[in-house]
Amino acid sequence: MRTRLLMPWLVALPFTCAILSFAAPVSDQKQKKEQIVKPIAGPRAVALRSTPLYVSPDRGAQKVDRVAPGREMVIAERSGTWLRVFANTDVQEIHNSEDEPWVGTDDTTPPISGWLEARGIVDENTPNGDQILMGEAANEESEASDPRGPANAAQTAHLLYRRVVEIFQNSPLAAEAAWRAADIQWQIKKADVQSRPSAKERDAYLRSQIDEEEMKRVIKFFPHTRQADMAAFAMLDNKLCGDWQGQEKCPEKETELYEKYASEHPDGPRTALALYNSVYRQCVLVDMFHADQNDKKADAAKAHAHELVARLHDKFPQSDYSPRAAALVFKIDQGVPVYGIDQPQ
Structure with a gap:
């Protein structure tokens, strides 16, 4: 469709x-x-x-x-x-x-x-104009990743991608251009937010939020696309804790966020990553609960981690996130800490 x-x-x-x-x-x-x-x-x-x-x-x-x-x-x-x-x-x-x-x-x-x-x-009448703008935007984006590139290359790429959407709205490249424009702005603003002292606050509402407007436009104007799935994943950044400060409620909450995302976007390009992030947080909870001598909750978190790994392996067997998640549960099964410092026996 x-x-x-x-x-x-x-x-x-x-x-x-x-x-x-x-x-x-x-x-x-x-x-x-x-x-x-x-x-x-x-x-x-x-x-x-x-x-x-x-x-x-x-x-x-x-x-x-x-x-x-x-x-x-x-x-x-x-x-x-x-x-x-x-x-x-x-x-x-x-x-x-x-x-x-x-x-x-x-x-x-x-x-x-x-x-x-x-x-x-x-x-708008230039032959293959959408491809030309898309290509030039990609060139500028590549320049932005080069330390020797122009200082404003990222913003130029952002504008050129947006022009693809505006001028060539029926182009098959429009959805991808919209996502790339939004992602560039997101990364710039995310770096700014993370550079502030408030970024270390545990609760998300205590720190500055990344502007979501362009991401929401991707979802609104290009629904049910891989680009919309990626935009929805990016916006999870605003809901995550800053510094966990050793509190179980942060990885618990974040596990719920990532699992909910995986359920709502079962075949999305970020779903395997969302499941891996859920596995990691359950493994962290195993360590946290053991530190608090709450073995019952630690065992429950370990079991949940195994369930998520099985789900990840069944759904995304070719993804690197599947063996990476398997390595995490191997560690917790062996009593090797995933979170904190491994103390010699």
């Missing part, structure tokens, strides 16, 4: 709103003359490189600004190898709700009008 995609009129919201604000009538005639009149509709486009924006189609003309890679544009006019565009040159794009698709909001600065060269510009 095909996924439900973004409605075209929703995707065009940011520029439509900005355009209407430019075209709105005003009482002052002087202001009316100074306003830029922009057509309501036009092909959406994106730059693959940092591109100068000029007041006229001439390299010798005054520069208005620069359009960064991945920034959205609407083409208003063509003149030879030049395009007159309304371009979003903002550094940040803000979103208020997961109910909104991948678009800007009223908080962003209105687009800037100007002329730029058509070289390196992909628009």
